[in-house]
Amino acid sequence: MATSKNLTPSGNGGRRLSFWNNDPFESLHDDMDRLFSRYLTPSLLHRPSALLGSDMSAQNYAQMDVRESDEAIDIKVDVPGMDVDDINVTLTDKTLLTIRGERKTESEEKLKDFYRVERAYGSFLRRIDLPAEVDENKIDASVKRGVLSLHLPKTAQAKAHEKKIKIKAS
Known part of the structure; x- marks a missing residue:
């Protein structure tokens, strides 16, 4: 039986939500995407203080x-x-x-x-x-x-x- 995935758009930047798929690499991939998008955007790379807190x-x-x-x-x-x-x-x-x-x-x-x-x-x-x-x-x-x-x-x-x-x- 094929696994089913929920592809409903949400407020998480368009990433798909995997309710029924237990693939650990997909979850890791999503976590890494969030990490890089939050901390390593070009605007933050030029402001070291942005990584230190608000x-x-x-x-x-x-x-x-x-x-x-x-x-x-x-x-x-x-x-x-x-x-x-x-x-x-x-x-x-x-x-x-x-x-x-x-x-x-x-x-x-x-x-x-x-x-x-x-x-x-x-x-x-x-x-x-x-x-x-x-x-x-x-x-x-x-x-x-x-x-x-x-x-x-x-x-x-x-x-x-x-x-x-x-x-x-x-």
């Missing part, structure tokens, strides 16, 4: 670079147009770094027959689990040309914990 918009997402050396962890965060007072950096338990910022910009333009006021507000929060303990007394933080730079020297204990593993050739 609470972070593209304009509020602070781009960040993290580099680790034997001696320290260096972090650079884009904070264009922000004052030092608008940025808050905290370290918890020598390994959890939290960077918060709030943008507040306002521009006003008055001409003879033209008046324009624009305001933009937004905040961001970035938390980084550091790969090693850092010396909180030697942290250096500065902002230059819209980039927050953090230099976090590792503690002596963190440097001592690192052990090179010898690899044998077979």
Whole structure:
């Protein structure tokens, strides 16, 4: 007896509903289609913040670079147009770094027959689990040309914990 499929259109993007067919690959295929259509559409590929959840918009997402050396962890965060007072950096338990910022910009333009006021507000929060303990007394933080730079020297204990593993050739 042939299997029967319901091909009635529905609100699921025109995909067929398989009530009587127990083909596991068809179900997997449908799940993969939903995953790719939701997360890998061209508009989302150009907005990394879209994959992070609805609470972070593209304009509020602070781009960040993290580099680790034997001696320290260096972090650079884009904070264009922000004052030092608008940025808050905290370290918890020598390994959890939290960077918060709030943008507040306002521009006003008055001409003879033209008046324009624009305001933009937004905040961001970035938390980084550091790969090693850092010396909180030697942290250096500065902002230059819209980039927050953090230099976090590792503690002596963190440097001592690192052990090179010898690899044998077979």
